[in-house]
Amino acid sequence: MSAQSLNYEHSPRIKHRADKIFAKDEAKIHVRTDRLFGGLMLFQWLFGIGCALVVSPRAWEGVHAQVHLHVWVAVLLGAAIISFPLILVVMCPGRRMTRHIIAFSQMLVSALLIHLTGGRIETHFHVFGSLALLAFYKDWQVLITASAVVAIDHFARGMWWPQSVYGVLAVEPWRWLEHAGWVVYEDVFLIYSCIQSRRQLWEISFRQAALEAVNEDIEETIRIRTSELEHTHEALEVHRARSAESAKMAALGEMAAGIAHEINNPLAIIHGNAGQLKEMAEMGTPPTGDVTKMAKKIEATAMRISKIVKSLRSFAREAQDDPFQCVPVKTIIEDTIEFCRERFRSHTTDLIVDPIPESLRIECRSVQVSQVILNLLNNAKDATETLPEKWVRLSTQDLGNTVEIAVTDSGKGIPQEIRAKILQPFFTTKEVGKGTGLGLSVSKGIVESHRGKLILDYQSPNTRFLVRLPKTQEPAKKKEAA
Amino acid sequence: MTLQKRSLVLGLASCWLIAVTGGMFALWNYSVTPGAPAGPPVTWPEGSAAHRAEGLPTLVMAVHPHCPCSRASVDELNVLMTRGKDRLAVNVLFIRPKGMPEDWEKSDLWQKAAAIPGVRALVDVEAIETQRFQARTSGQVILYDARGKLVFSGGITPARGHAGQSAGKAAILAFLTLGNLPVRTSEVFGCPLFGPNAGCQRKDQGCQHNH
Numbered sequence: 029m030s031a032q033s034l035n036y037e038h039s040p041r042i043k044h045r046a047d048k049i050f051a052k053d054e055a056k057i058h059v060r061t062d063r064l065f066g067g068l069m070l071f072q073w074l075f076g077i078g079c080a081l082v083v084s085p086r087a088w089e090g091v092h093a094q095v096h097l098h099v100w101v102a103v104l105l106g107a108a109i110i111s112f113p114l115i116l117v118v119m120c121p122g123r124r125m126t127r128h129i130i131a132f133s134q135m136l137v138s139a140l141l142i143h144l145t146g147g148r149i150e151t152h153f154h155v156f157g158s159l160a161l162l163a164f165y166k167d168w169q170v171l172i173t174a175s176a177v178v179a180i181d182h183f184a185r186g187m188w189w190p191q192s193v194y195g196v197l198a199v200e201p202w203r204w205l206e207h208a209g210w211v212v213y214e215d216v217f218l219i220y221s222c223i224q225s226r227r228q229l230w231e232i233s234f235r236q237a238a239l240e241a242v243n244e245d246i247e248e249t250i251r252i253r254t255s256e257l258e259h260t261h262e263a264l265e266v267h268r269a270r271s272a273e274s275a276k277m278a279a280l281g282e283m284a285a286g287i288a289h290e291i292n293n294p295l296a297i298i299h300g301n302a303g304q305l306k307e308m309a310e311m312g313t314p315p316t317g318d319v320t321k322m323a324k325k326i327e328a329t330a331m332r333i334s335k336i337v338k339s340l341r342s343f344a345r346e347a348q349d350d351p352f353q354c355v356p357v358k359t360i361i362e363d364t365i366e367f368c369r370e371r372f373r374s375h376t377t378d379l380i381v382d383p384i385p386e387s388l389r390i391e392c393r394s395v396q397v398s399q400v401i402l403n404l405l406n407n408a409k410d411a412t413e414t415l416p417e418k419w420v421r422l423s424t425q426d427l428g429n430t431v432e433i434a435v436t437d438s439g440k441g442i443p444q445e446i447r448a449k450i451l452q453p454f455f456t457t458k459e460v461g462k463g464t465g466l467g468l469s470v471s472k473g474i475v476e477s478h479r480g481k482l483i484l485d486y487q488s489p490n491t492r493f494l495v496r497l498p499k500t501q502e503p504a505k506k507k508e509a510a
Numbered sequence: 511m512t513l514q515k516r517s518l519v520l521g522l523a524s525c526w527l528i529a530v531t532g533g534m535f536a537l538w539n540y541s542v543t544p545g546a547p548a549g550p551p552v553t554w555p556e557g558s559a560a561h562r563a564e565g566l567p568t569l570v571m572a573v574h575p576h577c578p579c580s581r582a583s584v585d586e587l588n589v590l591m592t593r594g595k596d597r598l599a600v601n602v603l604f605i606r607p608k609g610m611p612e613d614w615e616k617s618d619l620w621q622k623a624a625a626i627p628g629v630r631a632l633v634d635v636e637a638i639e640t641q642r643f644q645a646r647t648s649g650q651v652i653l654y655d656a657r658g659k660l661v662f663s664g665g666i667t668p669a670r671g672h673a674g675q676s677a678g679k680a681a682i683l684a685f686l687t688l689g690n691l692p693v694r695t696s697e698v699f700g701c702p703l704f705g706p707n708a709g710c711q712r713k714d715q716g717c718q719h720n721h
Contacts, residue, residue, distance in 0.1 A: 149674070
C-alpha cells in the first residue's frame with residue numbers, strides 16, 4: 029500500500045489531475061468571494077449613505093441649511109466606487125483583474141467611510157477588516173494591491189495634504205511608512221495564511237486526484253477480472269454441458285446392458301410364439317383361437333419393445349433447450365423405470381415404487397428430470413450391490429407448491445466425512461472405471477435449473493436423496509421475460 | 511476574453527478611475543479647505559458675557575449648534591480638557607441667530623459640550639458674543655492667557671469634520687503644559703457661522719462670510 033502511495037505521489041498523471049482540480053476549486057473560491065464582495069459593496073454603499081444621513085445630513089450657513097456634501101458624496105461617489113467592481117463581478121467573475129479591482133475599491137470604500145464618519149478612529153478598523161476579508165481569496169497578491177492603495181493614499185496625502193492624514197502641516201517624509209507599516213504587519217500574517225491555505229487546498233486536490241486514480245485502477249482491475257470471470261464462466265458452462273452429456277452417455281452405457289436384457293426377453297417371447305405359429309402352420313389347419321392369441325401376444329410384446337426404443341431415443345437426445353411442459357409425475361417415473369427395471373431384477377435388488385397420485389403434475393423438462401431420477405436409482409442400485417439386504421424405494425410427496433421425489437436405499441447413509449463432497453463434480457465412491465463422478469453434480473445442476481433442490485437427507489436412517497421441484501415455473505418465466 | 515470585451519472593460523476602467531479619483535480629490539479638497547479665520551481682539555474684550563477665570567487662561571469656542579463638522583471640534587475639545595481641565599477656563603458659544611426660536615441651539619452638540627467637565631456652554635443670542643470675538647467659522651477657538659492677552663486663534667481639528675491630531679490642539683496643549691506656543695494660528699474647519707445674506711452687524715470688525 030505504501031509503495032502504491034509512493035507511486036501515486038510521483039505520478040505525473042496525478043499531479044496533472046491535481047493541478048486541474050486545484051484550479052477548479054480555486055476558481056470556485058474566487059467566484060464565490062467575488063460575489064461576497066459584490067453583496068458587501070452594495071451593503072457598504074447603503075451603510076455609507078446611512079452614515080452621511082445620520083452624521084452630517086445638512087450643512088449650515090448661519091440659518092440656512094442645505095443637503096450636506098457628504099450625503100451627495102455617499103450617494104454619487106459611493107455608487108461610482110462600487111459600480112466598476114460590481115460590473116466585473118457580473119461580467120468577469122473569478123478573474124484576477126476582478127479581485128484586484130475589488131481590493132482597490134474596497135480600500136476606497138474604507139477611505140469614504142472614514143470621511144463620512146468624521147475620521148473616527150474606529151472606522152479605520154474597516155481597513156484592517158477589509159484586508160482580512162480580502163484574504164478569503166487565498167491570493168496574497170490581492171492583499172498587496174489593497175495595501176498599496178493605503179500606502180499610496182497616505183504617501184500622496186502626506187505630500188500634498190498632510191493635515192488631512194496626520195493633523196499637522198509638515199511631516200517627516202517617512203511618516204506614511206508608520207501608517208502603512210501597521211497594514212504590512214497584518215499583511216504578513218494574512219499572506220502567510222493565504223499561502224498555507226493554498227498549499228492545503230492543493231494537498232486536498234492531490235489527495236482527491238490520487239483517490240480518483242485509485243478508483244480508476246480498481247475499476248480497471250474489476251473490469252479485467254469480470255471479463256476473465258465471464259470467460260471462465262463461459263468455459264465452465266461449456267464444460268458443464270459436456271459433463272452433463274458425458275454423464276448421460278455414461279448412464280446410457282450402463283443402461284445398455286439392462287435395456288438389451290429388457291428387449292431380449294420380449295424378443296424371446298416373440299421368437300417362441302412365432303415358432304409355435306410356424307409349427308402349427310406346417311401341421312395343417314391351426315385352431316383359429318390359438319393363432320389369434322399368439323398373434324396378439326406377439327403384437328403386445330412388439331409394442332413393448334417399440335415403447336422402450338422410443339423412450340431411449342427420447343432420452344438420448346439433447347434436452348436442455350426443451351420447453352417446460354406440465355407432465356404427470358407418474359408418467360416421468362414410469363418411463364424412467366422402464367430403463368432400469370430389468371437391471372434391478374438381474375441384480376436381485378428390490379425396486380419398490382410407492383403409489384403415485386395421477387393428479388400430481390410438474391412443469392419441467394421431463395427428459396432431464398428422468399435423467400436425475402435414473403441417476404439416483406442407478407446410484408442406489410450400485411450402493412446396495414454388496415449389502416445383504418438390497419432394496420431401493422421410490423416415493424413421491426405433494427408439498428403444496430412443490431413435489432418431492434425421494435429415492436431411498438437399504439444403505440446406512442453417506443459417511444459424514446464425504447457428505448460435503450458428495451455433490452461436487454468428479455467425486456465418486458465407485459471403483460475406477462465404474463463411475464464418472466459427474467452424476468450427482470449434473471443432477472444437482474438440472475434440479476437447480478428447475479429452481480428446485482437436490483438434498484441428501486441426513487435425518488433418514490437409510491441413504492436417502494430428495495428431489496424437490498416446483499410445480500410451476502411461472503416466476504422464472506416472468507423473470508426471463510423481464 | 512475577446513478583444514471587444516477587453517476594450518469595453520478597459521474603457522470602463524478608465525472612466526471609473528477618472529470618476530473615482532476626481533471624486534476622492536474633491537472630497538479631500540473639501541475636507542482640507544479651511545473656513546474664514548477669525549480676527550479676534552488682541553486683549554480680552556471688555557463687557558463680554560463669556561466667563562474669564564482669574565489667573566487662568568481662557569478659551570472661547572464659537573459653534574454653530576447644527577454644524578455636523580463641529581462635532582469633531584467638540585470631541586477634540588473634550589480631549590483637550592482631559593489634560594487641561596484645571597488649567598483652563600472654557601466657554602463654548604452656541605449662536606442663536608436673530609429670528610431663531612428659543613432652544614434652537616440646544617442640539618446634540620450643546621449636550622455634548624455641556625457634558626464636558628470644566629466647559630461652560632453659553633447661548634449666544636443673535637451671535638453678539640461671537641461677533642465680539644469676530645469668529646466666522648464654527649469650531650473657531652480663541653485662547654487668551656491669564657492676563658487677557660490673545661495667544662492663539664484657529665481650529666483644533668485636522669480637517670473638516672475630522673477628529674484626530676491637529677496643529678491647533680497641539681499648540682494649545684503645548685501652551686498649557688510647557689507655557690510656549692509652537693504656532694499662534696491654525697486653520698479652522700467648520701460651517702460658516704453666518705449665512706451668505708447676513709449682513710455684518712459690526713462692519714468695523716471686517717466681518718466676512720465664508721461659503
